[in-house]
Amino acid sequence: MDFVSFQKQFDLALKKAQTFVFFCECSIQYSGRAEAFLDRGDRLILIKQDKTMQIHQPEGSTPINYMKAGGELKLQRENKHYSLKAYHPGDKDYLDIEIYKMYDCLTRKLEDGQKLELVGTERDMSDWIMQNPTSISKDFKPLSREEHTKFGFIDVFGHDREGNLVIVECKRYTANLDAVTQLRRYVEKIIELKGVKKVKGILASPTISPNAENMLKKWGYTWVRVVPPKRLERHNKKQHSLGDF
Amino acid sequence: MDFVSFQKQFDLALKKAQTFVFFCECSIQYSGRAEAFLDRGDRLILIKQDKTMQIHQPEGSTPINYMKAGGELKLQRENKHYSLKAYHPGDKDYLDIEIYKMYDCLTRKLEDGQKLELVGTERDMSDWIMQNPTSISKDFKPLSREEHTKFGFIDVFGHDREGNLVIVECKRYTANLDAVTQLRRYVEKIIELKGVKKVKGILASPTISPNAENMLKKWGYTWVRVVPPKRLERHNKKQHSLGDF
DNA sequence: TACTACATCTCGCAT
């Protein structure tokens, strides 16, 4: 593919807010929050209508280089090849792509107003605990699932029959050291703010790493096994077609 | 584009370990670590030679759905449309894409043996501190930059003239509450393992959030302003071409 | 804008 027709496609795609994807041989220089250089090789480059850009190598889930939305893009001739420059004012990020060979490109206006319906998040887990308090303990009375309020970002907050305040931190997967220190921070914050000492810290997760459990015990907190719910209502009835694999 | 030729391209691309990208109208169902559903809309789908797959909506940096490497892919006819199913045994992840319209596709074998050279990471920052110990304090004597060793993941470890052990935790950006709790964990671990009490905790970062600084002071640790170096040697000489923007 | 925490995080490294 020649550069001139590439440039036409590129300009048109940006003007019409299309999604633009192409294969090329390029080298890449990044400068901003860090600095990076990627020597010559074949890559796929994807540019969306919001001017996000990502460069993909032939393997791996994550782009090897990218620019976030809110930047500017410019394609220009430079000596024997083309140069695609991106600049993001907010992050002060620069990306320079030197394009040696253009292979193919594809462009299309995508119409998509849908949003992902997702269940099985940490929020779903804390909702479920609110509705099933005995999963924490027999006498646990949840008061609130306060996220961004006065006491911070506690997943589930309540009390028990002995008058203890109870703080529950949820983790969807194996709870680790970070989860324990996070819980500890919340418990200490409550003790400080409320001026009380009867505060219980509970870590709720399907599993916990040995180190995390040791630390948890050492600080007097407890772990409760809770498996997060993750069934979409609309898919409950359909059985998954496992037969295909 | 008709489905039959699409299927041929798809099979060939997978067989030849090519990178395969196409535009289509589809709906998506995900089940595994969580559950998700995305109703009908136009998307770009990218499949790489390692069988990673990602579905992109017309905006945003991150794919709305994806599958990691190590899975299986299968395209098959299903009633009036096609269905692209993916299964990842390790994660027990299922992804079903129902394709209503195929627009265009592009496939190519990408040759790329390059790896990203990156500087300005937390490791570079701790290296720099090792070589410039006075950035921490006048009498700081670094002993080691131990990452994955017996004492844990301490960025820089050393001592001062008064015989204190000194633990430095580096953050490349604004240090937050997490950074402080992380430092605290390391300090307490050292106190426990070494059986000493003269341990100083230092958080090194270019900036620190107010909450984090409060907590740091409360626990008796200190913050040192360190701006991480991030210039690639090879790019030191070239001045960045800011003129283009 | 800054701060906080989640994420189907991904990725690499060490045990």
Added chain:
DNA sequence: ATGCGAGGTGTAGTA
């Protein structure tokens, strides 16, 4: 395989 932490993390939600 699991545990742990970094990441140019990105993204959402809130003060």
